[in-house]
Amino acid sequence: MKRLYIFAFFVFLISCKTEDSKPEKAENKEDVSLLEPKEVLAEDSLSVAVYNFDGLEPLLNKKDDKTYIINFWATWCKPCIKELPYFEKINAEYKNKKVEVILVSMDFPKMYKSHLIPFIEKRGLQSRVVALDDPKQNTWIPKVNEDWSGAIPATLIYNKDKREFYERSFEYEELENTVQQFLK
Amino acid sequence: MKPIKSVILLLLVVIASSFTKDSFSYEDGYKVGDYASDFSLKNIDGKMVSLADFNDAKGYLVIFTCNTCPYAKAYEDRIIALDKKYKTKGVPVVAINPNNPKVQPGDSFEKMIKRAEKKGFTFPYLLDEGQKVYPQYGATRTPHVFLLEKTTKGNKVRYIGAIDDNYQDAEAVETKYVEDAIEAMLDGKEIKINSTKAIGCSIKV
Numbered sequence: 001m002k003r004l005y006i007f008a009f010f011v012f013l014i015s016c017k018t019e020d021s022k023p024e025k026a027e028n029k030e031d032v033s034l035l036e037p038k039e040v041l042a043e044d045s046l047s048v049a050v051y052n053f054d055g056l057e058p059l060l061n062k063k064d065d066k067t068y069i070i071n072f073w074a075t076w077c078k079p080c081i082k083e084l085p086y087f088e089k090i091n092a093e094y095k096n097k098k099v100e101v102i103l104v105s106m107d108f109p110k111m112y113k114s115h116l117i118p119f120i121e122k123r124g125l126q127s128r129v130v131a132l133d134d135p136k137q138n139t140w141i142p143k144v145n146e147d148w149s150g151a152i153p154a155t156l157i158y159n160k161d162k163r164e165f166y167e168r169s170f171e172y173e174e175l176e177n178t179v180q181q182f183l184k
Numbered sequence: 185m186k187p188i189k190s191v192i193l194l195l196l197v198v199i200a201s202s203f204t205k206d207s208f209s210y211e212d213g214y215k216v217g218d219y220a221s222d223f224s225l226k227n228i229d230g231k232m233v234s235l236a237d238f239n240d241a242k243g244y245l246v247i248f249t250c251n252t253c254p255y256a257k258a259y260e261d262r263i264i265a266l267d268k269k270y271k272t273k274g275v276p277v278v279a280i281n282p283n284n285p286k287v288q289p290g291d292s293f294e295k296m297i298k299r300a301e302k303k304g305f306t307f308p309y310l311l312d313e314g315q316k317v318y319p320q321y322g323a324t325r326t327p328h329v330f331l332l333e334k335t336t337k338g339n340k341v342r343y344i345g346a347i348d349d350n351y352q353d354a355e356a357v358e359t360k361y362v363e364d365a366i367e368a369m370l371d372g373k374e375i376k377i378n379s380t381k382a383i384g385c386s387i388k389v
Binding site: 074076077078079106108109135136137138141142148149150151152153167169 | 253254258288324325328345346349350351352353356361380381382383384385386387388
């Protein structure tokens with residue numbers, strides 16, 4: 001286990017180095033170091049932090065001036081995959097309006113290497129992807145939202161003034177309209 | 185009432201109801217303590233199955249599940265084990281596939297038959313044809329369990345939620361929610377944890 005952490009830390013150092021040239025990613029580095037992921041999956045230039053819920057929770061409760069869109073998804077979830085491009089589009093088009101999309105993968109750990117990493121590479125996902133590996137769902141699901149039954153796709157949108165949870169899938173227009181309500 | 189007024193009223197009702205459906209759909213369906221209605225759905229053997237068919241049952245473990253969801257698959261062996269353990273004690277498993285096969289072809293009736301054969305299901309595996317039953321129960325995902333107790337007033341909902349607290353590893357389970365609930369129900373004791381949440385696949389409509 002200890003070796004895994006050392007390895008993860010090493011991977012993290014490398015991934016930071018490659019990201020130095022991209023200033024907009026500077027903030028991500030800070031998060032990763034703050035939250036101490038359980039593990040960091042790394043392949044080529046790609047790295048995905050794996051968190052338990054305690055590690056993920058700060059990402060759901062940031063108090064800065066950004067609006068965060070936290071989408072819970074998985075590579076095997078058809079309606080999730082269908083709406084993923086909409087979240088990517090929002091992330092790209094609303095970046096300069098202080099909107100950040102974070103895609104929280106619920107893939108099983110044994111699928112990280114076989115499904116998740118290849119999927120991210122193939123689709124060229126630009127939004128930040130993290131993986132949540134925490135089997136104690138009955139404990140953490142209500143902490144995301146009291147009314148969430150646990151079905152995915154599900155999306156949390158929040159900023160320091162407003163917080164809404166959506167247990168549903170979105171079409172692009174619906175998502176854009178919803179996000180705009182947070183920017184008023 | 186003047187026509188204009190009734191039009192406005194009608195509009196308000198439409199707006200209110202559409203809002204309700206969008207924002208509060210999770211409040212639909214049964215809660216613990218409600219009485220669940222019976223159904224008549226086609227089993228994989230082609231026969232129709234209702235809860236009332238089980239004369240000797242003391243209760244039912246109604247489980248919304250399907251062929252395709254990784255979480256549902258992760259629980260298949262545990263569902264079979266539950267049926268084997270509790271059928272003889274009067275609480276059989278009744279599995280229902282709530283998905284629309286047109287949207288999720290892997291959950292067609294034919295594929296249900298194949299899956300049940302492959303896994304050796306010991307319980308009825310019903311298709312919610314027309315998707316009328318799952319909204320009544322308020323199932324939102326697969327797998328989603330409803331434990332019912334047969335009473336003189338009807339089938340009372342005693343537990344709603346997950347089978348246990350570890351989908352990844354049956355060996356690492358700490359709390360067997362469903363087993364604990366059935367044991368308490370059969371002993372006439374209070375069910376300590378009567379609803380739980382778990383990640384699952386949304387029902388395909």
